[in-house]
Amino acid sequence: xxxxxxxxxxxxxxxxxxxxxxxxxxxxTIARVLFxxxxxxxxIFLVLALIAGNAVL
Numbered sequence: 001x002x003x004x005x006x007x008x009x010x011x012x013x014x015x016x017x018x019x020x021x022x023x024x025x026x027x028x029t030i031a032r033v034l035f036x037x038x039x040x041x042x043x044i045f046l047v048l049a050l051i052a053g054n055a056v057l
Contacts, residue, residue: 001041005034 008031016024 001038
């Protein structure tokens with residue numbers, strides 16, 4: 001998911017460089033949403049790993 005967020009971010013930068021502000025804003029929003037989802041999933045897995053680690057001890 002982070003790979004797709006990075007791809008959309010790069011597309012946003014390139015579109016912004018060439019003056020396509022609408023496309024740039026849309027892809028930046030998509031990249032931001034994908035990064036947020038990836039961060040939430042990471043935090044959920046981190047909490048689950050900590051809980052599982054405490055259960056083993």
